[in-house]
Amino acid sequence: QVQLVESGGGMVQAGGSLRLSCTVSGRTFDAYAVGWFRQAPGKEREFVAAYSWTGQNTYYADSVKDRFTISRDNAENTVYLQMSSLKPEDTAVYYCAVRLTPGRFDRRATYAYWGQGTQVTVSS
Numbered sequence: 001q002v003q004l005v006e007s008g009g010g011m012v013q014a015g016g017s018l019r020l021s022c023t024v025s026g027r028t029f030d031a032y033a034v035g036w037f038r039q040a041p042g043k044e045r046e047f048v049a050a051y052s053w054t055g056q057n058t059y060y061a062d063s064v065k066d067r068f069t070i071s072r073d074n075a076e077n078t079v080y081l082q083m084s085s086l087k088p089e090d091t092a093v094y095y096c097a098v099r100l101t102p103g104r105f106d107r108r109a110t111y112a113y114w115g116q117g118t119q120v121t122v123s124s
Helices: none
Strands: 002-005 010-013 018-026 031-039 044-052 059-060 070-071 079-085 092-099 118-123
Touching: 002 092, 018 031, 018 092, 018 118, 031 079, 044 070, 044 079, 059 070, 079 092
Parallel strands: 010 118
Antiparallel strands: 002 018, 018 079, 031 044, 031 092, 044 059, 070 079, 092 118
8 A cells, every 4th residue: 555645735826836745655665656647627637747766757747847846855755846937727636646557657547546635726
């Protein structure tokens, strides 16, 4: 089992920044990658960014590239999502998730464990 706890969401004005945290516990050695997804009201959950647990590679959706940065604190088993130049369209519930197998990082169905989500609201 793998447990994930997100934190760091909140409300910010357009152009501002937020940092989300995802602390991973349990069988962390089974993890292949940690991803961040988001879901806006009335929309499907979409891929935002991913960090490969062993290879330290990062992947981003085109919509957040050059604005968001995903990173990991090895000692704390925490993955961060630093969000800058936020836009109202970034408003969503943000989820972190763990996948146990290799493959496309943007495929939601391939992630086995999910956190409870944290709300990010960007006002114009």
